[in-house]
Amino acid sequence: MTMTGTAGRTRIKFCGLTRERDVDDAVAAGADALGFVLWPGSRRYVDEDRLAVLTAQVPAFVTRVGLFVDASPELVLRASRHLDLLQFHGDETPAYCAGFERPWIKALRMRDGLDLSAAADAYDGAQALLLDAYRPGVPGGTGETFDWSRIPASLAKPVILAGGLTADNVADAIVRVRPFAVDVSGGVEIAPGHKDPQRLVAFAHAVNATDRSRG
Numbered sequence: 001m002t003m004t005g006t007a008g009r010t011r012i013k014f015c016g017l018t019r020e021r022d023v024d025d026a027v028a029a030g031a032d033a034l035g036f037v038l039w040p041g042s043r044r045y046v047d048e049d050r051l052a053v054l055t056a057q058v059p060a061f062v063t064r065v066g067l068f069v070d071a072s073p074e075l076v077l078r079a080s081r082h083l084d085l086l087q088f089h090g091d092e093t094p095a096y097c098a099g100f101e102r103p104w105i106k107a108l109r110m111r112d113g114l115d116l117s118a119a120a121d122a123y124d125g126a127q128a129l130l131l132d133a134y135r136p137g138v139p140g141g142t143g144e145t146f147d148w149s150r151i152p153a154s155l156a157k158p159v160i161l162a163g164g165l166t167a168d169n170v171a172d173a174i175v176r177v178r179p180f181a182v183d184v185s186g187g188v189e190i191a192p193g194h195k196d197p198q199r200l201v202a203f204a205h206a207v208n209a210t211d212r213s214r215g
Ligand SMILES: O=C(O)c1ccccc1N[C@@H]1O[C@H](COP(=O)(O)O)[C@@H](O)[C@H]1O
Pocket: 015, 016, 035, 037, 039, 042, 043, 044, 067, 069, 089, 130, 132, 139, 140, 141, 142, 143, 144, 162, 163, 164, 165, 183, 184, 185, 186, 187
């Protein structure tokens, strides 16, 4: 199956929200999905109480995504009450990812030698693969891009492109990769976990303008 992207517009996920005002601003900018980092090592970490508060503010038709890094199943289960979609960003196995009653996506860091086609087959229960830059010892949120030409034109899963995206490079990324969705965290921030309303809007404008220009 050929499915790097799909027909239609490029979806937008803003990730790493920690403040109520950022949830409002991200929704107003046109987010399709909002990500909440439940990994305590992150500068964008939200605990379960904050997750409940922030997700309660998300309107219908905007997907609430929980980001986990090798979390205990108990945490994933408890947090799932507030989530529509699970994002596994560590070394989780396909069996682990499939063990919760929620749809899920698998983040893959683009380390040398990673076989994306094999990964797409292995994680066949995933709704999509999120592709992120690889930096040893850092599970994500690096603010770094990777070589997009490594993404095959044909993959058995929709691609969510992440890693170092900004309003300045997302058009090029969409034209070259044609992903189902783009995911950004650091590129729309003024400080870790603090989003900038102008950067949120600029990013969404860049995505939508690129979609319009390619018809
Ligand atoms: O944001 C984090 O702190 C984080 C921590 C652990 C795993 C993933 C994390 N963020 C995700 O990384 C990608 C790329 O982020 P960036 O745009 O390069 O800053 C994105 O999916 C974030 O959700």
